Amino acid sequence: MNIHEYQAKEILRGFGVPIPLGKIATTPAEAEAIAKEYGVPVMVKAQVHAGGRGKAGGVKFCKTAADAKEKATAILGMKIKGLTVEKVLVTLAVDIGSEAYVGIIVDRQRKKPVFMVSAAGGIDIEQVAAETPEKILYLPVDTRYGLRAYEAMRMGFFLYPDVKLAKQAAKIMQGLYAAFMASGCSLAEINPLVGTPTGELIAVDGKMVVDDNELDRHADIVALRDESSEEPSEVDARNCNLTFIKLDGDVGCVVNGAGLAMATMDLVKYYGGEPANFLDIGGSSNPEKVVNALRIITADANVKCILFNIFGGITRTDDVANGIVTATKANPLKVPIVIRLTGTNEEIAMKILTDNGFTASKDMDEAVKKAVAMAKGGKSA
Amino acid sequence: MSIFIDKNTKLVVQGITGRDGSFHTKQMIEYGTNVVAGVTPGKGGQLFENTVPVFNTVYDAVEKTGANTAVIYVPPMGAADAIMEAVDAGCALVVCITEGVPVLDMTKVYPFVKERRARLIGPNCPGLISPGSAKVGIIPGRICTPGNVGVVSRSGTLTYEVVYQLTRAGIGQTTCVGIGGDPINGTNFIDCLEAFEKDPQTKAVAMMGEIGGTDEQEAADFVKNHMTKPVVGFIAGQTAPPGRRMGHAGAIISGSAGTAAEKIEAFKAAGIGVAVRPMDFVELIKAKLK
Numbered sequence: 001m002n003i004h005e006y007q008a009k010e011i012l013r014g015f016g017v018p019i020p021l022g023k024i025a026t027t028p029a030e031a032e033a034i035a036k037e038y039g040v041p042v043m044v045k046a047q048v049h050a051g052g053r054g055k056a057g058g059v060k061f062c063k064t065a066a067d068a069k070e071k072a073t074a075i076l077g078m079k080i081k082g083l084t085v086e087k088v089l090v091t092l093a094v095d096i097g098s099e100a101y102v103g104i105i106v107d108r109q110r111k112k113p114v115f116m117v118s119a120a121g122g123i124d125i126e127q128v129a130a131e132t133p134e135k136i137l138y139l140p141v142d143t144r145y146g147l148r149a150y151e152a153m154r155m156g157f158f159l160y161p162d163v164k165l166a167k168q169a170a171k172i173m174q175g176l177y178a179a180f181m182a183s184g185c186s187l188a189e190i191n192p193l194v195g196t197p198t199g200e201l202i203a204v205d206g207k208m209v210v211d212d213n214e215l216d217r218h219a220d221i222v223a224l225r226d227e228s229s230e231e232p233s234e235v236d237a238r239n240c241n242l243t244f245i246k247l248d249g250d251v252g253c254v255v256n257g258a259g260l261a262m263a264t265m266d267l268v269k270y271y272g273g274e275p276a277n278f279l280d281i282g283g284s285s286n287p288e289k290v291v292n293a294l295r296i297i298t299a300d301a302n303v304k305c306i307l308f309n310i311f312g313g314i315t316r317t318d319d320v321a322n323g324i325v326t327a328t329k330a331n332p333l334k335v336p337i338v339i340r341l342t343g344t345n346e347e348i349a350m351k352i353l354t355d356n357g358f359t360a361s362k363d364m365d366e367a368v369k370k371a372v373a374m375a376k377g378g379k380s381a
Numbered sequence: 382m383s384i385f386i387d388k389n390t391k392l393v394v395q396g397i398t399g400r401d402g403s404f405h406t407k408q409m410i411e412y413g414t415n416v417v418a419g420v421t422p423g424k425g426g427q428l429f430e431n432t433v434p435v436f437n438t439v440y441d442a443v444e445k446t447g448a449n450t451a452v453i454y455v456p457p458m459g460a461a462d463a464i465m466e467a468v469d470a471g472c473a474l475v476v477c478i479t480e481g482v483p484v485l486d487m488t489k490v491y492p493f494v495k496e497r498r499a500r501l502i503g504p505n506c507p508g509l510i511s512p513g514s515a516k517v518g519i520i521p522g523r524i525c526t527p528g529n530v531g532v533v534s535r536s537g538t539l540t541y542e543v544v545y546q547l548t549r550a551g552i553g554q555t556t557c558v559g560i561g562g563d564p565i566n567g568t569n570f571i572d573c574l575e576a577f578e579k580d581p582q583t584k585a586v587a588m589m590g591e592i593g594g595t596d597e598q599e600a601a602d603f604v605k606n607h608m609t610k611p612v613v614g615f616i617a618g619q620t621a622p623p624g625r626r627m628g629h630a631g632a633i634i635s636g637s638a639g640t641a642a643e644k645i646e647a648f649k650a651a652g653i654g655v656a657v658r659p660m661d662f663v664e665l666i667k668a669k670l671k
């Protein structure tokens with residue numbers, strides 16, 4: 001789960017990381033009021049879950065409160081990578097002496113959180129890693145022992161030869177690590193960590209991504225979720241315990257299991273079609289899940305054909321068949337449906353479907369080909 | 382022959398009285414797996430299905446029954462503890478079916494398991510099956526048949542799909558292992574490939590990977606440098622958009638890393654036969670077995 005910059009900064013502040021004063025505004029007048037309250041200059045920063053906000057014109061420097069109002073007017077409502085800006089962070093501008101990058105990410109190969117720090121901050125760290133890897137220090141942390149003081153100091157000295165700054169940086173590393181662990185993050189970063197001309201370090205931008213698997217223990221983080229910044233159908237699906245990702249194609253896919261769901265989408269593409277979504281109804285399916293899945297998929301006007309691909313292991317295919325019948329009785333389908341199911345209770349499932357006027361196949365390849373043809377306006381085979 | 386589990390497997394089921402645990406324990410017993418014990422704290426002394434003794438702790442189960450393998454069906458927030466308990470009690474193999482285990486929990490579990498020289502499979506996996514001798518986990522027994530192909534996969538139902546097609550084509554399996562879809566798991570492709578290479582009965586390996594991470598690329602290197610047996614591979618997620626978690630916590634393209642295309646390239650460079658569609662495994666494996 002992504003949280004906004006202003007939310008990440010609040011968490012980091014709670015762990016002792018120095019953050020410039022700032023507040024959220026949803027109107028230009030609010031932005032102006034905040035600039036008056038804190039004094040100028042300020043930065044007005046779009047709060048959306050997208051990278052490249054600066055390049056898109058979503059981050060502006062403002063010399064006066066009137067200027068903040070004007071810039072907020074321009075930024076609020078603008079679209080960045082398809083997402084509408086609903087909120088801006090108005091925050092004190094900081095004099096920049098130096099810029100560093102400090103981040104932690106769970107590293108799959110090392111199987112540990114790994115700090116990445118670099119004095120080449122303020123820019124894309126992936127680019128630094130690709131072009132000048134020697135400018136990055138990687139420091140894996142054994143979570144059983146936590147970040148040790150000597151490790152934090154090593155990173156501090158890597159960034160700043162001056163001992164006072166190195167010590168400040170080490171304290172920030174400890175704060176970032178504590179925030180990362182306490183919030184159940186898979187990523188946390190400060191970019192840039194600014195060194196001011198007067199010798200203070202301050203985190204000018206912050207980002208945190210929380211592991212979805214942690215959310216059951218972090219009600220405080222769940223409360224930060226901003227559903228307005230997500231695709232509505234994906235919010236709906238999540239509330240129904242379905243894993244759903246909207247795409248741009250026209251073949252709506254309902255599959256059990258993530259690997260099979262991906263393979264089904266790939267096969268749609270292989271036969272010349274475009275999948276409209278990723279949707280995993282999960283293992284222990286009940287008819288309710290199928291009803292919700294169909295509701296979410298048919299709400300997408302792009303969908304020209306619906307494809308079910310169910311391999312019944314734990315999933316009982318008769319549950320799926322019952323779900324299809326219930327859902328389509330309540331809301332008759334306006335687009336064709338192609339059903340493939342095999343596995344647990346498939347004879348019962350086939351009978352339920354045939355009795356209700358559906359045809360179903362046992363072969364994945366054949367079903368996908370047929371669905372692609374029907375989405376293109378072909379007749380049912 | 383087979384890898385990791387066989388007729389000598391003595392299984393303890395953690396969470397045996399839960400909904401999933403009890404259902405799958407019955408299936409494992411039906412398949413012929415030697416289920417010697419169950420564990421549910423507070424239910425020690427009961428008998429599951431009138432046959433399997435239930436204990437309060439894994440320690441008790443191991444002491445009284447000599448269990449050497451554990452399978453875990455407990456809720457995600459308790460899974461890390463369950464894995465560590467099983468390893469600490471002396472189980473050499475621990476299979477964690479549970480989905481939704483926090484990855485930071487796994488950063489503590491992984492070194493704990495390695496330092497005690499135990500093997501963890503999963504979490505978030507369907508377990509494994511050695512057709513005809515034992516199954517640990519949830520892979521449906523009836524889709525498998527004994528034979529000489531090793532199967533290893535990050536997925537559940539996609540594995541069933543491929544195994545089922547192999548079985549229908551008369552191609553049996555030594556062992557099918559689902560290593561799980563999480564970013565940090567106990568056993569990776571290389572561990573399984575190494576075991577299949579050593580297993581005299583395995584003649585070829587079918588391997589199903591997906592987007593995210595570099596496990597498949599490293600496996601490809603291993604195949605190129607250390608394997609004499611033919612391998613056929615498949616990668617799911619060619620149409621997955623970057624930056625999105627495709628159901629499995631580990632199935633995510635980060636920046637430009639972990640794409641299906643780069644994994645397929647790595648397979649080709651290592652001489653691994655590439656199945657473009659899941660159904661292509663049958664013909665490719667047949668050809669390799671000739």
